[in-house]
Amino acid sequence: MVVVEIGNLYTTVVGLKDTVAIFNLENALSVDTPGASFSASYRAGMWDGKTKFARKSKGGIKFPTGLLTNAMKSLKMRGIKYELVDIRTEMEVTVPSEIKLADPKLGHITLRDYQQEAVEKSLKATRGVVNVATNGGKTEIACGIMKIVRNSLGEGQRIVFFTHSKEIFKQSVKRLEKRLGQKVGVIGNGKWEEEQITVVMIPTITQYLKEPKQPKKTKKMTDYDKALKNYQTRIRNGETDLKEEAKQVRLEFAEYKAEQLEKAMEKHKMTKKFLKSVVCFIADECHHASSDTWYKLFMELDNAYFRFGLTGTVDEDQPINLMRLFGSTGRITKKVSNAFLIEHGYSAKPTINMISYKAPSIVSSYDVARYDGIICNEHRNHAFLHYIQEERKQGNQCLIIVNETEHGDIVGKMLSDSKIDHKFTHGDRADKFREKVLEDFSEGKIHTLIATSVLDEGVDISNIDAIFLMSGGKSMRMALQRIGRGLRKKDDGRGVNIYDGLDYHNDYLADHTMERYNVYKEEQFEIKKVGVK
Numbered sequence: 001m002v003v004v005e006i007g008n009l010y011t012t013v014v015g016l017k018d019t020v021a022i023f024n025l026e027n028a029l030s031v032d033t034p035g036a037s038f039s040a041s042y043r044a045g046m047w048d049g050k051t052k053f054a055r056k057s058k059g060g061i062k063f064p065t066g067l068l069t070n071a072m073k074s075l076k077m078r079g080i081k082y083e084l085v086d087i088r089t090e091m092e093v094t095v096p097s098e099i100k101l102a103d104p105k106l107g108h109i110t111l112r113d114y115q116q117e118a119v120e121k122s123l124k125a126t127r128g129v130v131n132v133a134t135n136g137g138k139t140e141i142a143c144g145i146m147k148i149v150r151n152s153l154g155e156g157q158r159i160v161f162f163t164h165s166k167e168i169f170k171q172s173v174k175r176l177e178k179r180l181g182q183k184v185g186v187i188g189n190g191k192w193e194e195e196q197i198t199v200v201m202i203p204t205i206t207q208y209l210k211e212p213k214q215p216k217k218t219k220k221m222t223d224y225d226k227a228l229k230n231y232q233t234r235i236r237n238g239e240t241d242l243k244e245e246a247k248q249v250r251l252e253f254a255e256y257k258a259e260q261l262e263k264a265m266e267k268h269k270m271t272k273k274f275l276k277s278v279v280c281f282i283a284d285e286c287h288h289a290s291s292d293t294w295y296k297l298f299m300e301l302d303n304a305y306f307r308f309g310l311t312g313t314v315d316e317d318q319p320i321n322l323m324r325l326f327g328s329t330g331r332i333t334k335k336v337s338n339a340f341l342i343e344h345g346y347s348a349k350p351t352i353n354m355i356s357y358k359a360p361s362i363v364s365s366y367d368v369a370r371y372d373g374i375i376c377n378e379h380r381n382h383a384f385l386h387y388i389q390e391e392r393k394q395g396n397q398c399l400i401i402v403n404e405t406e407h408g409d410i411v412g413k414m415l416s417d418s419k420i421d422h423k424f425t426h427g428d429r430a431d432k433f434r435e436k437v438l439e440d441f442s443e444g445k446i447h448t449l450i451a452t453s454v455l456d457e458g459v460d461i462s463n464i465d466a467i468f469l470m471s472g473g474k475s476m477r478m479a480l481q482r483i484g485r486g487l488r489k490k491d492d493g494r495g496v497n498i499y500d501g502l503d504y505h506n507d508y509l510a511d512h513t514m515e516r517y518n519v520y521k522e523e524q525f526e527i528k529k530v531g532v533k
Contacts, residue, residue, distance in 0.1 A: 008303065013075075029074075067326060098111070145280075402450060423450070
C-alpha cells in the first residue's frame with residue numbers, strides 16, 4: 001500500500017514502485033517552462049523544458065502540500081491505491097454560525113453570507129486561496145479567520161498577516177485593530193513589535209531570512225574603505241610614518257565589520273525564531289507568491305498549519321506562477337466575482353467608456369510604441385483630457401492611472417494648463433506626502449489625483465466617480481485591480497465611469513487593447529464606445 005504523508009510544507013509519497021506511476025506523478029507536478037526551447041540544455045536533449053515541483057528524496061517523492069490534489073488525481077488515474085496519513089499537528093477550531101467583528105461606531109458588524117462561507121471553507125481545508133474581487137471585503141474575511149484561530153493559539157504561537165507595500169501595511173494594521181479589537185504587532189517600516197497577531201512587510205522579513213556571510217554595506221564602511229585607500233596611496237608616495245596610523249584604522253574597520261555582522265546574525269536568528277512561532281498566515285495580494293522571494297518565505301513556515309492567500313485575481317495563464325501559489329498556500333476555497341458583488345448591491349456598477357481617437361500609425365518595437373503611442377501621444381492624452389474636463393465640470397472626483405512618472409508629469413502639465421487642480425503621487429514621493437494625499441483624496445479634499453502603481457492593490461479609497469486608465473498595458477490582474485479602486489458603493493447608488501483608450505495605431509497596443517476589452521466583457525461590465533471631435 002502506498003502511503004501519502006501530509007505535512008505543513010511538503011507531502012511525501014512513500015512506497016511507490018510503479019515506474020509509470022512515478023513518471024506520471026512527476027509530470028502532473030511539473031509545467032512547461034516559458035522560453036525553454038531557447039536553452040542550450042533543452043536543444044541538446046539534456047533537459048525536458050519543464051519546471052518540476054516534485055523531487056525524489058530518501059523518504060519517497062516529495063512535493064509542496066498545496067499540490068496534493070494534483071498528486072491524488074495522478075495516482076488514481078494509474079489505479080494506485082494509497083492511504084492518506086496526516087502527520088501535521090492539528091489545530092481544532094470552532095466556527096460559529098455568525099461571525100461578528102468589532103466596529104467602533106456600530107459596536108460590531110456581521111460577516112456577509114459569502115464572507116462567512118469563505119471563512120468556513122478555508123478553515124475546513126486548513127489552506128487555500130480566497131479569490132474575492134476588489135471591494136468584496138477580503139480583509140474582513142481575513143479578520144474572521146484570525147478571530148476564530150486566535151482562540152486556539154498556544155503559548156508563543158502567532159498569526160501573521162503578510163503584505164508587501166507601505167500603503168497596504170499601514171492600512172492593514174489600522175483595519176485589523178479596528179475589526180479584532182486588539183493591539184496588532186508590526187514588523188516593517190523600521191519597526192519590529194511582535195504580538196499574537198502581527199502584520200509583516202515581506203521585504204523587511206526576507207532581508208533577514210538568509211544567513212548573513214558578511215555585513216551589509218553601510219556609509220561608515222564606505223568611509224573606512226576610502227580612508228584606507230588614501231593611506232595606501234600616501235604610504236606608496238613615501239609617507240612611511242603613516243603605517244601605524246593606517247594599521248589602527250584597519251583594526252577599527254575590522255572591528256566595525258565584525259560588530260555589523262554580529263548584529264545581522266542576531267536579526268537573522270530573531271527572524272527564524274519568529275517564523276517558527278507562526279501557526280497561521282494570511283498573505284494579502286497572494287498572487288505575488290509566484291515570485292521566488294514570496295514562495296521561499298512561505299515554504300519556510302514549517303509550523304504554519306493554516307495557510308491562506310487573499311487575492312482579487314488568479315491568473316491561470318501563467319502555470320508556473322499558479323503552481324507556486326497553490327503549492328505554498330492551496331487551491332481556491334472561495335471565489336467571488338465582480339458580477340456577483342454588483343448584482344447583489346455590494347459594488348457600484350462600472351461603465352467602461354472606450355475612447356476612440358485619431359493618431360498616426362506607429363510601426364516599431366514595443367518599447368518605442370509604448371513611449372510614442374502611450375506616454376507621449378499628444379492625440380491620446382488630449383482625448384483623455386477632454387473627458388477629465390467633462391467629469392470635473394460635473395463636480396466629479398477623478399483618479400488618473402499611469403505607469404510611468406514621466407507620463408504623470410505630462411498629464412499633470414496638461415491639467416495645469418487647463419486650470420484643473422490636482423496632485424500626483426508615485427513611489428518616489430516621501431511616505432508622509434503619499435499618506436496625506438491618499439487621506440485627502442479619500443475625504444474628498446482632492447478632486448483630481450494622478451497615481452502610478454502605488455494604488456494598484458489593496459489601498460482603500462471610496463467616493464471615486466471616474467477612473468482614467470491612461471496606462472494601457474495588457475495585464476488582466478492590473479486592469480481589474482485598477483477598476484476596483486472605484487467600485488466602492490456610493491451612498492446615492494451611482495456607478496463609476498471608467499475610461500480606457502482604443503489604441504489601434506500600433507499592432508502591440510491594439511493587441512493589448514483587445515485583451516483589456518475581453519477582460520471587461522468577461523466581467524460583464526457595461527461597455528460603451530465614445531469619441532472626441
